[in-house]
Amino acid sequence: MQISDTENDGTSPDISTDKAIAAGDTTAITLYAIWEKASEYKITYKLNKGKNNTANPKTYTSEDEIKFKKPTRSGYHFVGWYTDSKYKNQISVIEKGSEGSLTLYAKWTKEISPSAKAASLDYVKGTKVNTITVSATVSNYVKSSDGYYYLVYVDSNSGKVKKTVGKVKKPEKAKGKITFKLNISGHPEYAQGKFAIGIKKSKSAYSVISPKSYVSNPEKLSTNTAAYFVPGTKKGIQATDINELTDTKSKTVFFNLYISDLMRKDSGVETYKYNGKTYHFNGLYGYVYLVQQCNAKGIQVTAQISIDRNASTQSFITGNSPYAETAYYGWNTDNSTTRQTMEAMFAYLGEKFGKNNCYISNWILGNEVNSASGYYYVGNVSFSKFISMYSEAFRCLYNAVKSSRGSSKVFICLDNCWNQKNAFTICYSARSTLESFAAKISDMQKDVNWNLAYHAYNQPLSDSQFWSGANASMFTSDANTTTFITMRNIQTLTDYVKNRFGSNTRIILSEQGFSSTYGGQANQAAAIALAYYKAACNPMIDAFIIRSYKDEAHEVAQGLAMGLKDANGKKKTAYNVFKNMDSSNSLKYTEKVLKSQVGNWKSLVPGYSTGKISSMYRK
Known part of the structure; x- marks a missing residue:
C-alpha cells in the first residue's frame, strides 16, 4: 500500500485508513497534517526609569530562545534582569520549552565617572611569602571601557601608571569590595613599589581611581624567616678585619658600605635585573667574606650605606656640593632614573646579605644625616624637602632588605646635637x-618599624671625661631642653624614645670614641668602661660600638687618639679594659681605672648589676 503526504483541510478525514493498514492492505493512501498555532506569552518589562532595548521582544512562545539585550539609563550601569522585584532571581535568557507570562525587573547601580577618589584602598601589604594582597572599596560603579578594575603599578614620583599587574571583575553594587593577590616572584621592584586601583579608559590607556600606596609589612614577603640575631653582649667595634674583632672579643661589628664600592667595574661584576632593566654591580666579595666569618663566629653585623663623591656615583646625587665640608651625599629621590637605580641597589644588597650564611642584621642609611651639608647633602632645599627625600630613600631600603630577610632592622643615624x-x-x-x-x-607607609643609630660622642669631642660637672646645664635629663645628649645623659635619649615611640624602637650606639690625648690613657680606658656599663644596663640600647681599633694619623693630628692601640700598634690601657669589660670578671679589668678616674662610678650607672654587663640584657 502506498502512502502519500498532503495537506488536509481538516474537513474530510479518511477513517478507513487505519483499518486498511492493520489488514495489510497495499492500497495507496494519503495523510493530512493538522496544525495548531503555538501559544504566545506576554513579557512585561519594569524598567525603573530606564529605556528598553528595541531588540527585546514583547512576547515569546515555547519554541523561542530569547537572549535579552541591555536597557539603558543615564548615569547608571545595568546589573541585570530579574524575575522578582527584590532582585533575587536573575535571568538572561528564555530557554526553549518555557511557558507562561513573564515580568522582568531591571536592576541598576549608580555609575560614576572616573576620579582619583572613586575607590579607597583598605590596605596594600605583604601577607605571605612573595604575595602582596591589596584590598579596596569602590563606592559606586566606575564607568570604563570594560568590566574590570585593575591593580596598577605606578611611578613613585609622578604617580603615572607604569603597567597593570592584576584585574578583577567589577562588583555590581555600591561599596563593592575588591581584592588582588600579586605574586612578586621575579619582581623585586614590587616590594618597594607604589600601587593603586585603575580602570581602562581606552585600548591601552588607564586612569587611576584611588589613592596610591606603598607596600606595608614587607617582612611577610620574605622567604627567609630566620629570627633576628642577638649577640652575646652589646660590645662592638668598627672594623673590616676579622682579626681585630676576634682579638678584642667583640660581639658586634660595624662597617661603612660606600656606593662607589658597589659601582666598581674593575673586578667581580654581577648582573642584576630590576624592573625590566639589567644593572651591573660589584659582587663585594671582600664584604661577603667578612660577613660570613662574623656570622659563623656569632658576631652581629651592622652596615652603614653612604654615597661618597666619585665619578661612578655622580648620577645619584643632586649635584656637587659647594661646601668643602661635604663628605657624603644623599640620594636624589626626585629623579625617577636615579631612584630606580637606588631601588635596584637596595634590592641587590638585601638579597646578597639576607641569606642565612651571609646576613647583615642592622642597616643604617646615611651618617649623622641631620648634619646635612656634611654627611647627607641633597642640595640647598628646605627642611621639609630634606626630610621627604631622606624618608623616601629610607623607606625603599627598609622594604628592600626586609622583603629579603624579614628580621633585619633599619636605622636612621643622628649626631649628639x-x-x-x-x-x-x-x-x-x-x-x-x-x-x-x-x-x-x-605618613608614607604604614607600620615602618624604624630604629635609631646614635652617636653619643662627648662634647667637646676631645674631652673623654664625660662624667665631669663642666657645662652641666647643657646635659640635662629633660629631652625638651638639653642641648646635647652624650653618654653623660644617655638615659634622656632612651626615655624619650621609649615614651614617644615605644620600646620596639631600638637604639644602637653605632659610633663612640674617647681620646687619650687629653687626660691620658687611664682616662680614656675609664670612659670606655663607664660608657659601656651605662649602655649594657640600659634595656633600650642594643649595641655599644667604638670608633677605632688603632689610632689614625689624621685624627691624631686633630688631637683625637681614639684607638685601643697607638698608631704603631702598641696596646694602650684601654685595650685590656675593652677586651674584657663584657666578661664575667669584668671588674678585674675596669674597677681600678674607674675608681681612680671617676670615683663612685656605680652611682652613675642606672640599674647596674654584674649580670647585665656580661650578657645581652634586654627587656
Missing part, C-alpha cells in the same frame, strides 16, 4: 630631625 644645630652650614638638631622623620615615614 639634640636641641642644637651642629657647626655645619646646613644642619638641623637631632631631635627635630627625628621627630619630623618619624611623622613623614609614618
Whole structure:
C-alpha cells in the first residue's frame, strides 16, 4: 500500500485508513497534517526609569530562545534582569520549552565617572611569602571601557601608571569590595613599589581611581624567616678585619658600605635585573667574606650605606656640593632614573646579605644625616624637602632588605646635637630631625618599624671625661631642653624614645670614641668602661660600638687618639679594659681605672648589676 503526504483541510478525514493498514492492505493512501498555532506569552518589562532595548521582544512562545539585550539609563550601569522585584532571581535568557507570562525587573547601580577618589584602598601589604594582597572599596560603579578594575603599578614620583599587574571583575553594587593577590616572584621592584586601583579608559590607556600606596609589612614577603640575631653582649667595634674583632672579643661589628664600592667595574661584576632593566654591580666579595666569618663566629653585623663623591656615583646625587665640608651625599629621590637605580641597589644588597650564611642584621642609611651639608647633602632645599627625600630613600631600603630577610632592622643615624644645630652650614638638631622623620615615614607607609643609630660622642669631642660637672646645664635629663645628649645623659635619649615611640624602637650606639690625648690613657680606658656599663644596663640600647681599633694619623693630628692601640700598634690601657669589660670578671679589668678616674662610678650607672654587663640584657 502506498502512502502519500498532503495537506488536509481538516474537513474530510479518511477513517478507513487505519483499518486498511492493520489488514495489510497495499492500497495507496494519503495523510493530512493538522496544525495548531503555538501559544504566545506576554513579557512585561519594569524598567525603573530606564529605556528598553528595541531588540527585546514583547512576547515569546515555547519554541523561542530569547537572549535579552541591555536597557539603558543615564548615569547608571545595568546589573541585570530579574524575575522578582527584590532582585533575587536573575535571568538572561528564555530557554526553549518555557511557558507562561513573564515580568522582568531591571536592576541598576549608580555609575560614576572616573576620579582619583572613586575607590579607597583598605590596605596594600605583604601577607605571605612573595604575595602582596591589596584590598579596596569602590563606592559606586566606575564607568570604563570594560568590566574590570585593575591593580596598577605606578611611578613613585609622578604617580603615572607604569603597567597593570592584576584585574578583577567589577562588583555590581555600591561599596563593592575588591581584592588582588600579586605574586612578586621575579619582581623585586614590587616590594618597594607604589600601587593603586585603575580602570581602562581606552585600548591601552588607564586612569587611576584611588589613592596610591606603598607596600606595608614587607617582612611577610620574605622567604627567609630566620629570627633576628642577638649577640652575646652589646660590645662592638668598627672594623673590616676579622682579626681585630676576634682579638678584642667583640660581639658586634660595624662597617661603612660606600656606593662607589658597589659601582666598581674593575673586578667581580654581577648582573642584576630590576624592573625590566639589567644593572651591573660589584659582587663585594671582600664584604661577603667578612660577613660570613662574623656570622659563623656569632658576631652581629651592622652596615652603614653612604654615597661618597666619585665619578661612578655622580648620577645619584643632586649635584656637587659647594661646601668643602661635604663628605657624603644623599640620594636624589626626585629623579625617577636615579631612584630606580637606588631601588635596584637596595634590592641587590638585601638579597646578597639576607641569606642565612651571609646576613647583615642592622642597616643604617646615611651618617649623622641631620648634619646635612656634611654627611647627607641633597642640595640647598628646605627642611621639609630634606626630610621627604631622606624618608623616601629610607623607606625603599627598609622594604628592600626586609622583603629579603624579614628580621633585619633599619636605622636612621643622628649626631649628639639634640636641641642644637651642629657647626655645619646646613644642619638641623637631632631631635627635630627625628621627630619630623618619624611623622613623614609614618605618613608614607604604614607600620615602618624604624630604629635609631646614635652617636653619643662627648662634647667637646676631645674631652673623654664625660662624667665631669663642666657645662652641666647643657646635659640635662629633660629631652625638651638639653642641648646635647652624650653618654653623660644617655638615659634622656632612651626615655624619650621609649615614651614617644615605644620600646620596639631600638637604639644602637653605632659610633663612640674617647681620646687619650687629653687626660691620658687611664682616662680614656675609664670612659670606655663607664660608657659601656651605662649602655649594657640600659634595656633600650642594643649595641655599644667604638670608633677605632688603632689610632689614625689624621685624627691624631686633630688631637683625637681614639684607638685601643697607638698608631704603631702598641696596646694602650684601654685595650685590656675593652677586651674584657663584657666578661664575667669584668671588674678585674675596669674597677681600678674607674675608681681612680671617676670615683663612685656605680652611682652613675642606672640599674647596674654584674649580670647585665656580661650578657645581652634586654627587656
